[in-house]
Amino acid sequence: MVSIQTIEAALEQVPDPELPISIVELGMVKTVSLEGKSARVHLLPTYTGCPALPVIEKDVVTKISAIEGVDECIVEWAYEPAWTPDRITPVGRDTLRAHGVTSMPCASEAKVTLTTSAITCPYCGSSQTRLDSPFGPTRCRSIHFCEACRNQFEHMKART
Amino acid sequence: MTMQTMLTDPLAAMLLAAADDLLMLGHVQSDWTGLAPILEEDIAASAMAQDDLSHALVIYEFLGGEHDLDPDTIAFDRNLEDYRCCDLVTVPDDFDWSISLCKRWLVASYSKLGFDRFATIEGDIGQRCARLRDEAAIHVAHLNNWIIRLGTGSQESNDRLQQAINKLIPEAGMLFEPPDAGLEQDESFCCGRQEIFEEWVDQNIATLSQANLQGTFTLPDREAVGGRRGIHADHFVEQFEEMTEVRRTEPSAAW
Numbered sequence A: 001m002v003s004i005q006t007i008e009a010a011l012e013q014v015p016d017p018e019l020p021i022s023i024v025e026l027g028m029v030k031t032v033s034l035e036g037k038s039a040r041v042h043l044l045p046t047y048t049g050c051p052a053l054p055v056i057e058k059d060v061v062t063k064i065s066a067i068e069g070v071d072e073c074i075v076e077w078a079y080e081p082a083w084t085p086d087r088i089t090p091v092g093r094d095t096l097r098a099h100g101v102t103s104m105p106c107a108s109e110a111k112v113t114l115t116t117s118a119i120t121c122p123y124c125g126s127s128q129t130r131l132d133s134p135f136g137p138t139r140c141r142s143i144h145f146c147e148a149c150r151n152q153f154e155h156m157k158a159r160t
Numbered sequence B: 001m002t003m004q005t006m007l008t009d010p011l012a013a014m015l016l017a018a019a020d021d022l023l024m025l026g027h028v029q030s031d032w033t034g035l036a037p038i039l040e041e042d043i044a045a046s047a048m049a050q051d052d053l054s055h056a057l058v059i060y061e062f063l064g065g066e067h068d069l070d071p072d073t074i075a076f077d078r079n080l081e082d083y084r085c086c087d088l089v090t091v092p093d094d095f096d097w098s099i100s101l102c103k104r105w106l107v108a109s110y111s112k113l114g115f116d117r118f119a120t121i122e123g124d125i126g127q128r129c130a131r132l133r134d135e136a137a138i139h140v141a142h143l144n145n146w147i148i149r150l151g152t153g154s155q156e157s158n159d160r161l162q163q164a165i166n167k168l169i170p171e172a173g174m175l176f177e178p179p180d181a182g183l184e185q186d187e188s189f190c191c192g193r194q195e196i197f198e199e200w201v202d203q204n205i206a207t208l209s210q211a212n213l214q215g216t217f218t219l220p221d222r223e224a225v226g227g228r229r230g231i232h233a234d235h236f237v238e239q240f241e242e243m244t245e246v247r248r249t250e251p252s253a254a255w
Helices: A004-011 A052-066 A090-098 A106-111 B002-006 B011-033 B037-066 B071-076 B098-117 B124-151 B155-176 B182-187 B190-210 B236-245 B244-247
Strands: A029-035 A037-041 A072-077 A129-133 A141-146 A152-156
Touching: A004 A029, A004 A037, A004 A052, A052 A072, A052 B236, A090 B071, A129 B037, B002 B011, B002 B037, B002 B071, B011 B037, B011 B098, B011 B236, B037 B071, B037 B098, B037 B124, B098 B124, B098 B190, B124 B155, B124 B190, B155 B190, B236 B244
Parallel strands: A037 A072
Antiparallel strands: A029 A037, A129 A141, A141 A152
16 A cells, blocks of 8 residues: 655655755645555646646656556646745755855745845855846746856745 | 626626737747847746736636636637727837837736736736735836836837837726726726826836836727727737637637
């Protein structure tokens, strides 16, 4: 008899195709349920236009269906609660920072404008940073520039 | 039959108007991918076009669920007169960035105000639109910044943006055309028209004044007939045919 814990553990092995962390660390998993041999996973899209969403859905289905005792896996996308960077786990945050991608709770985000931001540089720790563009290499990341160490870095952007 | 049910449902008509604007805008704007004036804007404009298409999809998926239709069928297979987009979105920009920027700015700020209202609906569509509202807000903030940047940049950038505004404002009022005469009775949506228009104008004027630009907005009367009622301009038809060419050639094509 397969358990919810087994499925949750398997989800931790599903990477985000565009980030160095798993979808669990990213906070995309809303709920996992099991009815007999049928598993159902509710996922939260980071941003609705993210082209990685179908890839993630397929990876989850493949991973979970391969578990012994699971006959099928259904993935459903949910919009409530809305995903925010608050959902990223502490380990996920640390891993992202080591890759030059910052994330922080939404509450601080209001201070971010085109010329000033309260985001701390992941390389030198300076807060003399500015927003270069809210649209980065993926739908969930914005691009920032550190005036102190003159490095560009990325940030998991919050909704405004 | 299900298509007909959807097309006569007042809420669906409002949602289709919102989604069709974004579907066509996203399609038209993707022409700029690789060609925008600077790299960051190329990425940003392409990302926004991608968002616009996905926002339309989120709404078509909801409508598809309600009316037993495939979202692609809603997006690509309707008759021309059943598209509810305002034809401002397909006004050709002739690869003039000022026109592209100004058009996206006018549409995004309108779209965001629509999502604000849809987001108050209980249930699935409200949750979806709350998500879209937050993403649209990022577009509006970014586009406002660029209006201000170019308006306060050089004399040339100010002049060119002013010309774009002068050209597009007369078309922009059509955003507020009610998509269906029957909606006149639907107080909850359509008749917030005056209120949404005023909010939209206040925001636009605030941005324009920071940008040293001018614009006068007028609300067309309710009898105005255009894209929202399915009477489309030639430029819409051209864009629509381009967008649906593959679909029409090979309806079962998948990628």
